[in-house]
Amino acid sequence: MVPLEPWEKVFIKLVGNQKSYADIDEAHALIGCVTCHGGQEPAEFEEAHEGVVRDPSIMAESNCNPCHKEIVETNVNSMHSQLWGEQTSIAQRELGAGVDHNSFDGLPAELTDGFDRECMSCHTTCGQCHISRPNSAAGGFIDRHKFKKTPDQTNNCLACHGSRIATDYEGHLEGNKPDVHYMQNRSCFYCHKEDMHADASGSATRYHLPDLPKCVDCHSDTYDANLYHTMHWPEEGKGLSCFVCHSQPYNNCNSCHTKNPDGDLSEWWQTGYGESTTETDVHTGAGGYKEYPDFKIGYNYNQELHDGEFIVVRHIPVVRDGYSPWGHDQLANYDVRPTWEYSSPHNIQRFTAQTTIAEGVTCGSSCHAIGDSASVNLEKYLWQSDVDEDYPDESIANMPVVIDEKLPDTWQKR
Amino acid sequence: MKKIKLIAIVLISLLWTACDPGNETVDLGDPATCEGCHTSETTLKLYAQAGGSEPTGGG
Numbered sequence: 001m002v003p004l005e006p007w008e009k010v011f012i013k014l015v016g017n018q019k020s021y022a023d024i025d026e027a028h029a030l031i032g033c034v035t036c037h038g039g040q041e042p043a044e045f046e047e048a049h050e051g052v053v054r055d056p057s058i059m060a061e062s063n064c065n066p067c068h069k070e071i072v073e074t075n076v077n078s079m080h081s082q083l084w085g086e087q088t089s090i091a092q093r094e095l096g097a098g099v100d101h102n103s104f105d106g107l108p109a110e111l112t113d114g115f116d117r118e119c120m121s122c123h124t125t126c127g128q129c130h131i132s133r134p135n136s137a138a139g140g141f142i143d144r145h146k147f148k149k150t151p152d153q154t155n156n157c158l159a160c161h162g163s164r165i166a167t168d169y170e171g172h173l174e175g176n177k178p179d180v181h182y183m184q185n186r187s188c189f190y191c192h193k194e195d196m197h198a199d200a201s202g203s204a205t206r207y208h209l210p211d212l213p214k215c216v217d218c219h220s221d222t223y224d225a226n227l228y229h230t231m232h233w234p235e236e237g238k239g240l241s242c243f244v245c246h247s248q249p250y251n252n253c254n255s256c257h258t259k260n261p262d263g264d265l266s267e268w269w270q271t272g273y274g275e276s277t278t279e280t281d282v283h284t285g286a287g288g289y290k291e292y293p294d295f296k297i298g299y300n301y302n303q304e305l306h307d308g309e310f311i312v313v314r315h316i317p318v319v320r321d322g323y324s325p326w327g328h329d330q331l332a333n334y335d336v337r338p339t340w341e342y343s344s345p346h347n348i349q350r351f352t353a354q355t356t357i358a359e360g361v362t363c364g365s366s367c368h369a370i371g372d373s374a375s376v377n378l379e380k381y382l383w384q385s386d387v388d389e390d391y392p393d394e395s396i397a398n399m400p401v402v403i404d405e406k407l408p409d410t411w412q413k414r
Numbered sequence: 415m416k417k418i419k420l421i422a423i424v425l426i427s428l429l430w431t432a433c434d435p436g437n438e439t440v441d442l443g444d445p446a447t448c449e450g451c452h453t454s455e456t457t458l459k460l461y462a463q464a465g466g467s468e469p470t471g472g473g
Contacts, residue, residue, distance in 0.1 A: 020449060020453070021453065034448070
C-alpha cells in the first residue's frame with residue numbers, strides 16, 4: 001500500500017464537471033462538514049480547526065445513527081467493534097479456561113485499560129472501513145471522502161489484516177504463491193458473506209460467528225475426487241482440516257506488541273513490527289513483535305468448533321509477561337490456552353508441498369512420518385520436544401495441541 | 415465536401431475536449447470554507463509546507 005502525503009489524506013479531488021463535494025456524495029454533503037466534524041465555518045485555519053473531530057464515527061451513536069440506526073445499534077457489539085475473541089483470550093489467560101469475553105470487564109484495570117488504549121485503537125469505526133484507511137495504516141481518504149458501501153479490499157480489509165491475511169493471500173512470503181482464490185480475483189466478500197455489523201456479543205471468538213465461510217460451501221462435490229479426500233475428509237473429530245493439505249507456510253508471531261502507556265503510539269507501530277522474517281530469532285523473540293514463516297500440523301484441541309482431528313496451528317504473539325508494559329506482570333492462567341492456535345491460512349493452493357509426491361513412492365510420502373522421508377516430514381508436525389526446547393515456558397499450554405500421542409504407533413516420533 | 419468534413423472534425427474535437435472528464439483539479443478558491451480548502455490541492459500543499467503539521471481529517 002503506497003503511503004499518502006499528509007495533504008493527500010484529506011484532499012477531496014474534484015474532477016470533470018464536479019463543482020463541489022455534493023457532486024461526489026450528494027447525501028452526505030447535505031449534512032455539512034461541521035455537523036459531523038465540528039470546528040467552525042467560515043473561519044481562518046486555526047479557528048476553523050478548533051475542536052475538530054478527525055473521525056466523527058467514533059461517536060457513531062450521535063453522528064451515524066440518525067440515518068443508519070439499525071446498523072449502528074448492532075455494530076456497537078460487532079466482532080470488529082469489540083474484539084470479543086481478544087477479550088476471551090485475555091480473560092481466559094488471566095482467570096481460567098472456564099470464562100469467556102463476558103468476564104473481561106472483571107479483569108484488573110491495567111488489562112482493561114491497556115486493551116482499550118491499544119487494541120481498540122484500530123478496531124474500528126465506521127469511517128475506518130467506509131471512508132478512510134484505518135488508523136493502523138495512518139489514515140487518508142480512500143476515494144475523496146466518498147462513503148463506500150463496500151470497504152476497499154486493499155485499503156481497508158488488508159490494511160488491518162496485513163501481517164497474516166494479506167501476506168498469505170497476496171503471496172508475499174518468499175517461496176509462496178498467492179492464494180488460488182486471489183489469482184481468480186475473488187474479493188474478501190466473495191467468501192465472507194457474514195454480516196460484519198451483526199451483534200456478536202454471543203460469540204466468544206471470531207470462529208464462533210455464524211455464517212463463516214466454509215470450503216464446502218463451494219467444494220462440497222470433491223469428497224470423492226481422489227483418494228486423499230476420501231481418506232482424510234474433515235468431519236467432527238475425524239480426518240484433516242482442509243488447510244493441512246492445501247495451505248503453504250504462513251506467518252507466525254512471537255512475543256507481543258504491547259507498549260508502555262507513556263510512550264508514543266506511532267512509535268509503537270513503527271517498532272512493533274520488527275525485523276524482516278529472515279532475521280527473526282524464533283527462540284527469543286526479544287525486543288518486540290517478531291514474524292517468521294512456518295507450517296505446523298497439530299492436534300485439533302477444539303473439535304466441537306473445528307472439523308478434523310488434525311489442523312494447522314500458528315504461533316500467536318503472546319507471552320506470559322506480555323502485558324507487563326501495561327503494569328500487569330504475569331498472566332495468572334497463561335497455561336490454559338495453547339500458544340499455537342488453530343489457523344486458517346489464506347494461502348490456499350490445490351497442490352502444495354504436502355500433496356506433491358515423487359514418482360514411484362507412496363501417496364503419503366510427503367506427509368506421513370514413516371519410511372524414507374519420515375525425517376523430513378517430522379518437521380511438519382508440532383512435537384512436545386520442539387516446544388520444550390524452543391519455548392519452555394509454553395510446554396504446558398501446548399500439551400493439548402502437540403501430536404506426540406495422536407499419530408499411529410508405526411510412525412516415527414520426535 | 416472537404417470543408418464539411420473539416421468542420422465536422424473540428425466540431426467533434428471541440429465537443430470531445432469539452433466533455434472529457436479528465437483529471438484536472440478545480441480550485442474553488444475560498445479558503446474560508448472547509449470545502450474550499452479541502453478541494454484545493456494547492457491550498458492543502460501550502461498549509462502542509464507552511465505549518466508542518468498534518469492536516470486534520472481523514473480518520
